[in-house]
Each structure stands twice: as structure tokens, then as C-alpha cells.
Amino acid sequence: MSEIKPGFARDWVEFTDPSDAEEIFKCDLTWLTSYWTCIYGDGCQGVFKDRPNDGCCTEGAMYSDKADEERVLKAAEMLTPDMWQFYQEARPKKPGGKLHITDLDEDKERKTRTVDNSCIFLNRKGYSAPGFTGSFGCALHHLAIKKNLHFVDTKPDVCWQLPIRRSFETREVGEREYSVTVIGEYERLGWGDGGEDFDWYCTSNTDAHIGNQPVYLSNKAELEKLMGAAAYKILADICDQRMEGIRAANSRSLPLFVIQHPASLAAGK
16 A cells, blocks of 8 residues: 555534633544554554554654653653563663663753664564563553553643644634644654654554544544643544444435545555
8 A cells, every 4th residue: 555645635523622611622523533543563563664563652652741751760660670671771760760761862862762773662672581481562551551540641642632733723813812722643754854754653654544443433532632622522423423424424325525535545454
């Protein structure tokens, strides 16, 4: 399959945050009702072709703030040598010190360390060692499964949010100013010039639009974390009505006046 071209039209919906009358949610229905799903380990080619098994983990993860970093550190402290390939690499430099999981990028921003050209939390495919029983992929993701948690509680913010993108705008209406929270697709263009360097990208690739559920359902936990449960409920009801309308129109071969994600359509969803 192939990657669809960017810049296509989208359907959006807006509604007031039920917990704050001064805030508006603006949500991309075309993306949220698409059938994208993460295919890491099952068809993902990685953003760089020379490291196909890294997925999107090659460069490590930027922390969103201090709380994000501290939460990841707390999760990392629960990892054990049998689960994490780089357990020893992350040991504190001094007795009683913090795990060595953080580094600075070229702009002095804090991020997860990279070891051997990829994130320190990425167990490499094919790795084996005495006592290691972990799986390849993100050790923090596997930790969440083992502890019966959701990975929103163990992984860096950027990792569990992607490829959902939350951004913020302000809107003036007369003399009033509203805060607008935008929930959309973190498409290739969203990475700026860096996105052009990716050899493969999942949200616009038909290979990844094979989910059993649309994004608003498969990523419910992430959306609730980003929006709040009450706002998510409004969004889910809107998406439910949209999906029902699409099914009804298709079953009767009626014209469809909604914009569906071209990658999902090309994948036959």
C-alpha cells in the first residue's frame, strides 16, 4: 500500500467544554473516525528506513514538563532486569541517585536518553541475554500491561499521545476571548521540516488504517486524558452519530456528505 498526499479537506466539530464555558473544543472528525491503528511490530516500517524495528522511537521522547519526566522516572523504577534490556545502563551514577534515563537535546531540552541510536526504553528486536524474558518494543508499554495499567500512566506524554495532536488557540469574539483546544491528527506536516526527513509515516499510510475500531474508540483512554471524561462523552456521541450515518448511507447507496479519511478509504475501511 502507499502514503496518501497531505492537504486533504477535513470535517471539524466544535463544542463548549462542559466543565469550562470559556473553553471550546475543536475536533477533527475525519481523523477521529478513521481506522488508523498502531502497527508497531506488525507492519510498521519505522520512520527511518535504516532502523525499521525502531518504529518512532529512534530519537527518544521529549518531556512535556517536569511532571511528565517525574512520572516516567517513577515508572522506570518499577522496571526489572528481566523486562528491560538497558536496565544496567540506566543505573544511577552514584549510590542513591536517580536513574540515568534523561539527556539534553541540541536545544538543551530534556528528553529520554538514546542508547545505541535509539530510546533507552526500547528493547531491541532479537535481543537475548541470561534472565531476560522481555519482549521487543517499549519497556514502559510492557510494564503497563504487566501491572494492569494503561500506558498513559507509564510512557512519556508525547509517546502515548501520538498520533493524536492536542494544540491550543485563542479566539476573540467581540470583547470576549476563548481558549480553543484542538484535537486532531499529528500528520507528517505537523513535524515541520523534520517530517520531510521521515522515510515512512503511519497516519497517512494505508498500511496503518486497518483498525477494528475508529480512533475515537480505540484511543478512548488517551482522549479522556487529553480532554476530560465529560468532553470526551460529547465527542463520542457526535462520532457515534456520524458513524451511524455513514453506515446507513452506505447500506442504501445514498450520497455521503461527509469527508472520510482517504487512507482509511484506500484501505477498504
